[in-house]
Amino acid sequence: MVNTISVPNTQTFVDKNQTSLFASVSQRLEKALKYVAISEDAIARLRYPKASLSVSIPVRMDDGSLRVFSGYRVRYDDTRGPGKGGVRYHPKVSLDEVQSLAFWMTFKCALLDLPFGGAKGGVTVNPKELSKSELERLSRGYIDAIADFIGVDVDILAPDVYTNSTIMGWMMDEYSTIKRHLCRGVVTGKPLTIGGSQGRDTATATGAFHVMQTFLPKFDRVPEETTVAIQGFGNAGATLAELLAKAGYKIVAVSDSQGGIYAPQGLDIPSVREHKNSRRQIKAVYCQDSVCSIVEHQTITNQELLALDVDVLIPAALENQITAANAADVKAKFIFEVANGPVTTEADRILQAKGVRVFPDILVNAGGVTVSYFEWVQNRNGWYWTLEEVNQRLQTKMETEAKKTWAIAQDLQIDIRTAAYIHGLNRLGEALDAKGTKDYFSIRE
Template sequence: MTLSYSNETNGAWRTYLEQIDRVAPYLSHLSNYIDTLKRPKRALIVDVPIVMDDGTIQHFEGYRVQHNLSRGPGKGGIRFHPDVELNEVMALSAWMTIKTAVVNLPFGGAKGGVRVDPRKLSTRELERLTRRYTSEISSIIGPQKDIPAPDVGTNANIMAWMMDTYSTTEGHTITGVVTGKPVNLGGSLGRVKATGRGVYITGRHVAQKIGLDIPGARVAVQGFGNVGSEAALLFVEANAKVTHVQDHSGSIANAEGIDVVALIDYLKTHDGVAGFTGATAIDNEQFWEADIDILIPAALEGQITVERAEKLKARLVLEGANGPTYPDADDMLNKRGITIVPDVICNAGGVTVSYFEWVQDMASYFWSEEEINERLDKLLTKAMDDVWQSAAQHDCTLRTAAYILACERILIARSERGIFPG
């Protein structure tokens, strides 16, 4: 099968390829293997037919892409979203390859998804969709092959259905086939908040290195789901102020600081931040011109354009989302002296605790949430120090430094394994 790679100027896959091209000059003899990183190992496209509640049959298109498995089984989320398509899933799987290598987890990169708006499905329809999709990709997933996890539009309940479907076909319970499950089914404590906590951990560490005090810092958060809200809460607990929030419903601001706890409660009964009485509504583009110290893009990819980068006033950008910054915008931010903690380490808290969950499932021995958070803090801080030192050694940005470390680890594994049949 020949994959049709999109050449769209600002596509996610194109962004990833540009990032790989930028790191190639730093890889010495390992650059001989660079094409390994420019194409996914395996891409599966599946038809997902389900019977709707009204008795009609609808078909949805699903994907599972395994980008690279040189360092271990694939690892990556499942996304249910109306914009899911092959090039996006390929890019997300590739970023997972880089992410697991940066944090030095024994995984490769994978990603999956179904092109669907889950909000338009009933609970029963969503369960049917999940189970049929799982059965369609079951031949390439497994605890030693490829371990899915939640992503945009999916959650612990969907992981439970995936685990149950896979286990049913295998004839016994296999908890380690997915991570991000409910705790009662082998899930890990601390998993839901892990990605947002990782944004805070890496952001706090880099802020200290660049001389930015967290107490009193003004923070803007784009996307206020699990990642954005948890990161916001932790920064507020560290005495920063969240002054601006944006999501799909609009943008709000309060120069004195938004009550993050109240906003989280508001979102339990409202579909977005619009209308929250503890802040003033502002134009969406005004959000990108706000007078802030820290920006946390925690929504979807492709949010920071070069035009927005020219106006951004933050000193520090913490990429809670995958691929939120286009390469030309990345150049603009670096030119303006704005420090970026790249997605491949900034939002790696989720995959790190997924690794912890996988280990716990394999051992059938579970840790406390305090132990989880301590291990996460230690691992991400060490990884951030490694990236910082690499940036100093190569006189490059943190993103390039992260890619240097990751690509070296991946391509050394590829080189040592050799190419079968040789």
């Protein structure tokens, strides 16, 4: 049985002054608050980020001109440990978005029982328009602007949308230059040669795979009889597609920002990935020497992919992909959120009414931050693990927390997303209350 206590209905998390995306995101807690014994003090502290930073980053471009980019870093909560969260490069990055992502990270780290709080960062930029030299100057400029805001025991960075191990290496190097000593633990997701961890580049996908393998058998789903569509064919989506295909699942559709392909009989995922990596396009045909894999397919849009009649839908791109406008079109029986926030709060209600099972991002995509934790630990100890050790520890962590979340959902007869927030809230509440509450300070000696 899950030990939970209802709280007064007067407790609410959403604040009318919160910005649009964050207000929508924080609504996810409303249902969870009904089932946890969390103090009013804890709710008050979780309602707002601990610290937010907005910076300007001047970059000298290759043609000699100067451009100034907007950058952000939000440390939402550090009660359970230093802030932890990625840095994304995207044209739509805003403080509202970064704050929302930092909020999610807070609950993700608590859900996985990692000794971290939640943080996030980003730069408003289209990295595809920058040369490699400009990208390096931007990355180092970002660190120069936020150096006093981060640290090995304060706030730890990681890759996110359109950032990678090379960029993380630049950031770690720049921070070390500023501090005048090597600071490997300030950034995770680095290249192996400068302190990165085995398995970090595939951790998000590997973690999601273990979550799927934990949950789908509970609904009598077997891989060979399960069709899958994946929106987002970046590192996480493509790696997960390969893992699922090797396990016997039929991947019938994949897409990237330009569109997608669909083949009811199943796609040859290694061929699709090879073509994507070599030509930056998704196609189902790839030929090399005497080996040629040809699969008949049709071209589809991202919206068409979301509406395909498949068993499992995996949004692995950006947030707000399934909304009130298209949720009714979703035909999948299960949704696993590999992206952060791909399903809006309004869409959640529609999908739940349709009987669609949605497995939340704060659990499904937590493999990345889990192995980032492993990397941080290895950096601090100076002792590095093999790929097998990393993968085994990751599998144990993901399966353990997935099973605990499932137990909460079954015991309370609620949806998995609410159960995940309950699980995280219980841990956050205990940590926040350990510093003292109204009840504690109201007691007279």
